[in-house]
Amino acid sequence: MRLTHRSPPSSTFWKPPCSLASPTACVSSASPPPPTPCESRAAVLGIHELLVPALDRFVHARCLTFFLLRRTCAETRCRGGMAASPDQVQLFGLLLEMLGARKAIEVGVFTGYSLLATALALPDDGKIVAIDVTREFYDSVGSPVIEKSGVARKIDFRVGLALPVLDQMVAEERNKGAFDFAFVDADKESLLSYHERLLQLVRVGGLIAYDNTLLRGHVAAAPDAPISDRHRAFAAAIREFSAAVAVDRRVHICQLAIADGLTLCRRVA
């Protein structure tokens, strides 16, 4: 069955106030916007029947901010589907709550979809260092939503290549072990370099999440599989990263087949 359109969430799912956002970001009665053509084409794990309920009912159904976030997601998917998936950022929200996280790092912002979700999950005095080589998509798509949601003050956006920015952070003693959570969703060739820096910045007991670690299954592609050179290079870098963290005694890992593959590393030493 392929779903192309569905009715708005019923009031059973529409129960403000939302604990994930400031009360002003929540509404008591409103109908969600109808899915955009782009959204109805998008897919969670390629399964349309899962996407729409996941977006409307289980992820974005609690407050206005998540509607806005959903719109951001739709726009993002129109621009190449680079954003994290709704169920993935919902998982982050839960993990951040369970960690009692106050400080986070995001490597790879794009429009700011996952950044907004993290900002919503952090407490009022929470802070996120967000790193990207460009602010272009953040300024045009995500920033207005984030401003409206009331969490912009939590975000410290740093424009630049992530490695030098992280090196700069590591060089400041006060940053060592000061962060509770990091999400890495940028270039794949640098995963191991990011890992080394983030292990210095994230506290013992904190969590580092790496996106795209299954890369549409390309990580398991045969040497002669018909995939692009670019994807072949990414897949090789991800395989190297995954093999290294699997035996890294400083972390406990969990490989999830959610979205495009997500590797969670909990720092234990």
Ligand SMILES: C[S@@+](CC[C@H](N)C(=O)[O-])C[C@H]1O[C@@H](n2cnc3c(N)ncnc32)[C@H](O)[C@@H]1O
């Ligand atoms: C997949 S998108 C991030 C999506 C975002 N996390 C989300 O879920 O909404 C990847 C982003 O990483 C950025 N990026 C790629 N290589 C980078 C690097 N070496 N340093 C900093 N940012 C980089 C790109 O500019 C792009 O915006």
